[in-house]
Amino acid sequence: MNQKRTFGTILTVLGIVGIIWGAYAFLMGGDGAAVGKYTSAVPFVVGLIFFFAGINLIKTTKDEA
Incomplete structure (x- = not known):
C-alpha cells in the first residue's frame, strides 16, 4: 500500500x-x-477540509506494484 493512500485514509478518518x-x-x-x-x-470546517483532502489524495494516487 502506498504511503500517500495511507495518509489519505488517515485524513479521511480524521x-x-x-x-x-x-x-x-x-x-x-x-x-x-x-x-x-x-x-x-x-x-x-476542519473536518470537511480533512475529509475532502483525504478523498482527493486517495483518488489521485496511482497504484504501482
Whole structure:
C-alpha cells in the first residue's frame, strides 16, 4: 500500500471524526463537547477540509506494484 493512500485514509478518518464532533457540538449547544454553539463550526470546517483532502489524495494516487 502506498504511503500517500495511507495518509489519505488517515485524513479521511480524521475528517469524519471532525464532522461528527462539530455536528454533535452544534446540536448540543456546546454542553457536551466543551465548545460553544457557533464555535462548533471550526471542527466541522476542519473536518470537511480533512475529509475532502483525504478523498482527493486517495483518488489521485496511482497504484504501482
